[in-house]
Structures are given as C-alpha cells and as structure tokens.
Amino acid sequence: MKRIITFGTFDVFHIGHLRILQRSRDCGDYLIVGVSSDRMNFNKKDRYPVIPQNQRREIVQSLKCVDEVFFEESLDLKGQYILENKADVLVMGDDWAGRFDEFKNICDVIYLPRTPSVSTTSLIEIIKEI
Template sequence: MGKTVITFGTFDVFHIGHLRILERAAALGDRLVVGVSSDRLNFKKKGRYPVFKEADRMAIVAGLACVDEVFTEESLEWKGEYITTHKADILVMGDDWVGRFDEFKRLCDVVYLPRTDNISTTEILASVRAANL
C-alpha cells in the first residue's frame, strides 16, 4: 500500500497558496487526507469565524484533484489521533509552523513545506476591509 499524507488547515478564502501547499503535499505520497478546521475550532484559534462556512470550505478542498479525503478537524489536541485514524505516513504543515509538530515524529514523518510568497488569508482580508472603508 502507498504512503498517506495528512495535513490540516482552515482553508478560508481559498487562494493559490492553499492550492500549492496541497499539491506539494499530495506529491509526497499516494493519498492526501486533509483536516479542515471546524468553524468552532477556527474561532477558538483565531478569535473570529471564517468568512466561508465549514461545509463550503470542506467542499472546496474535497473538489480538488489532489485531495483524496477530507474530514472536519474538531480539536488541535486530537492531531495525533487523526494521524493514527487515517494511517498517515507523513504529516505536512507550512514552514511557519516549523518545530511545532515535531512531537508527531513518533507517529509519522513530519515535513514543513515553504509557504507561497506574497499571499496569505490575513493579508487578503485586510485588503478587502481597507477597500471597503
């Protein structure tokens, strides 16, 4: 059986950076499983709800050719369980998280991929807010 790659994210206001990291993650294995943060988890992490609802964000990610399976990430504390449940061989996260997920090296390989330059959801939202003032 081939290698399963797992990654996590909110994937709100889906942009080219999201697509690129998912494509690069998929290229590391034979199957890509993506945990999309629930609306509640996103509020807990960032103090705001996503622009797009959980079901819509999941549908967008699930519709990508490089993604094989999508599930709802309900808790940051359950990452190890998600890795085990989905039998992941590789955990991929953006390099803005370097070192933060090394504890999972006991369960699988951990790879930090570079972010796409000059794009972030936070910056997009700030630009939209500024344009609407």
C-alpha cells in the same frame, strides 16, 4: 501506498492553499486533509472564518490532488487524527516549523515553505479596505 495528512482552515481559498495541497500530495500517494471547523477557528483566532466550514470542505474536496477530507475539531487531536487516518506523513506549512515534531514517533513530519506574499489574513484586510 504512502498516506499523507495535512491540516488547514482554507478560508478565502487562494493560490497558496492550492500549492501547499499539491506539494503535500507530491509527498505520497493519497492525500487526507483536515479542514479546521468554524468552532476551532473561533477558539484559536477569536473570529469565525469568512467561508463556512461546509463550503470550505467542499472546495478542498473538489481538488484533484485531494483524496479525502474531514473536519478538524481541535489542535490537541492531531495525533489521534494521524493514527485514525493511518497517515505515514504529516505535512504542514513552515510557519508551523517544529510545532508538530512530537509526532515524529508515529509518522514522518515535513514542513513545506509557504507561498510568498499571500495569506488569508492579508487578503481579508485588503477586502475590508475596499
């Protein structure tokens, strides 16, 4: 069984989130998703997600392509999460291309193209203007 791991915030869940999770699952047999914690997002972006972490986790866990979900507390722990979850493949969006190549010694690393013309940041900006 090939175990896949991916990570994301999944705030204001949209079709791009669904598609990358479905395509991640297509890379193997069992999909594990690290949902970025609220604190991690604040430290990274200087703002909290719109949707609280427990709700984001529940949304992601409810998808039939997802087998397991946990909270990601730090970008610096990616290698540890890969090892703890016995992941064979790390899948990330291509906006992170090259950023996680350091883990190629413990698993395969795949960068998938993002869904064009959709992002959480742009959706939040549109909503603010309404």
